[in-house]
Amino acid sequence: MFLSELYRYPVKSGQAQCLQDSPVGHLGLMGDRRWMVVEEENGRFLTQRAWPRLGQLKASDGEAGGLLLEAPGLEPLQVALPSADDDLRGVTIWRDTLRVPDGGDEAATWLSQLLGKPVRLVYCPEQRARYLPSGYGLNSDRAAFPDGFPLLLIGQGSLDELNRRIGRPMEMLRFRPNLVVQGAEPFAEDGWKRIRIGKLEFRVLKPSVRCILTTLDPATGERSPDREPLTTLKTFREKEGDVLFGQNLAVDGSGLVKVGMRVEVLE
CATH class of the missing domain: 2.40.33.20 (PK beta-barrel domain-like)
Known part of the structure; x- marks a missing residue:
């Protein structure tokens, strides 16, 4: 095998x-599912189950450990790697709740345009990972x-x-x-x-x-x-x-x- x-x-x-x-x-x-899109209002995670347009989102390694976002009809966007302890946002993924750094307003605007809904992009540093x-x-x-x-x-x-x-x-x-x-x-x-x-x-x-x-x-x-x-x-x-x-x-x-x-x- x-x-x-x-x-x-x-x-x-x-x-x-x-x-x-x-x-x-x-x-x-390395780098697998370290970023996530959440609802701006309540921090609940979004997936293709309800938001199929997420399937058009292409993400790859960006500058200095950040992320490069690409999608049809939108200009590519570089997202800086946030500090592990700054601008923390409460998020929910299934039954887990945790506080993780926010990816910034520019990423939020870009993804909100893609999905047609107010959303935020968040990052999971190693020290904030879930059990x-x-x-x-x-x-x-x-x-x-x-x-x-x-x-x-x-x-x-x-x-x-x-x-x-x-x-x-x-x-x-x-x-x-x-x-x-x-x-x-x-x-x-x-x-x-x-x-x-x-x-x-x-x-x-x-x-x-x-x-x-x-x-x-x-x-x-x-x-x-x-x-x-x-x-x-x-x-x-x-x-x-x-x-x-x-x-x-x-x-x-x-x-x-x-x-x-x-x-x-x-x-």
Whole structure:
């Protein structure tokens, strides 16, 4: 088995970046979901579930550790990296509330124009990262702005089997993984507890619960009229009301992962 694809998402619910290698640490891939768009009024997080136009948002590394934002019809914008303790804003992501630095008025205006709604851009410094959901991982495990866990892994074989059942190809990016593994049987990752990629060991914490976001075409933002792939997933991947696809991970230590690296199951 080997690591066949590697993705990060600089802004939560924005477009993916396809990588050939990446540093990885306890918050996951470097720069992954460290930024997030929230409602200006109450700090509640926004995603493509309700705001599909976020799928048009392209974010990449900017100057001096900041962010470069691009979207159709808007001029590119450089966003400076805010100080970890200045201009803190209260935000809510699912059941978590935290105070994180605001990305500034210029970014807020730019994103509000994109979405047609007053919003702010916020950043998660390492020292303000969240604990994982109760009952999962170690006390030292943290996450920035993913739904709950630092890393998401999906087996290519699992997607191939899903596509076979649907009868047409679904893009891997509908599921927004960080790590894609090739060479395993469909859903083999369900049985893994610990794996090694290169020199790094990863702990498999829990299956990923899938939502309506998977029905959005990652290129166009259009929703599948037949609600695929959720419709088919519900026929064989539903457990206690949750539709499961992929596995959430945490990493022990830090290092570099590269496409092509061997993946070993340790437990």
